[in-house]
Amino acid sequence: MDLHCHSGPSPMPRHLTHVEAARMAAEAGMRAVVVKCHYHDTAFDVHAMEPALARIKTSVFGGVALNSPVGGVNPHAADLSLKMGGRIIWFPTISSAAHLDHASSNEGLRRHFQSRGVLASNEVDILGSDGELLPEVHTIIDLVKESGAALSTGHLAPDRALVLVEAAAAAGLDRLIVSHPNFVPKADPQQVVELTKLGATIEHEIGMYDNDRRFPLGDLLKWIDLVGPDHTSLASDLGQAGNPLPVDAYRRVLPRLLDSGIRERDLRTMTAVNPARLISLDD
Template structure:
């Protein structure tokens, strides 16, 4: 087994408590875990609102208790119904409060609800163009120079949003877990997004298959890295579920698997430190 420590990693996608769903760690417990492995930064995500306010409190606690700044927690806003969906006021408020990522709809995206046989989801694209509220939000993403993440949009909608965002001059675009069955981007489509719009592909540890079961993505992640190279790939976990290993264990397993398959330390460093730091806009 190859050994790769987690010193300096940047993780853009962990779910922690408080949450409607049971999570493996609270925000403070997640911070302790991240600090224990030497992580540089972790972004906490909630399908039900904002997390930059929670991250602020964790950072204040760490500053007062540990008096050091080696680790930073960040947050953002997810544009589901809990914040009014495509709500520019909520977005700008979050950005003024320090949000670093604007996630497009996830559990309330029209794509996800339709694939679950439901209706009433949030529509981001009509007639091959972002809807007007989304255009307003993209303008805010550009104004505040933060990261745009595509959430659970469909493959077709992701291409539309990526094209429009890139044409606006938004350069920090992350395609969330493109292999997730709800998103359903093929390897060819992922390669096309990289080629045409220079996006980052977020490849995660595991994806939900329903009924509390998770499918390992380790082999799929390796195959994509082997095919596309490391320059536009981010290795993250989408961790926090009680059904999966703890976030830091999942991260370790992910990079150990890649190393065992022959991916170089330099490429692993790029996908776990350099690329996510650039995508987040941190040094």
């Protein structure tokens, strides 16, 4: 399964549509794909494409990222997505302070996230002026728990991610995703270990290790070794124009992991078992 596919439509240039992503995933024998956009709720995309997707064996799900275009930490946006079949609620990605800080020093990245001249994202925080979690955060956690969906910390900085995961764990939610901790959030290993102790699954994006595009494969092996396959999930984070196709990256990176000593059963845990649990699909 690929729980982090950036197919289109999107304001940002995309290499393929959700239907094309599903078709390629089906040809590769993949069970499910979750499509993600930083700007809108992809659960509605999935419904709009139902006639075409119905002919494809691979299941496709959507979700919503709680950035400024959907009102930020907005329980109504989360509830609507979940009621429409969304399987992941991402807390702020491009609207997080960590992301905005990261983009501010990279003009190309800033332009990438403002394609078509869309307004720059406003910062969205999960804490109020008193330093406590906003009441809306607790409401969203409860909605996610009741729905059987997963909650992702998005691009929140490690301190914010920790507060969010602590609150979710205290509420009994254990379908928790922390994506690419070494990119944008820039969490250190100890912070990642602390998050897994609270029940979070660390999602690493194979697109960043495909041909060592952003990080060498050895870094991924170290992260897997740090928390173990049971706390690790692999996804593509691909679909952007100019980047490799998601399925092609899987075909290149997974054999390299096996050649590097990752056991086949552990690879299956990270690519099938853990993703299925996170979005409540029986494996």
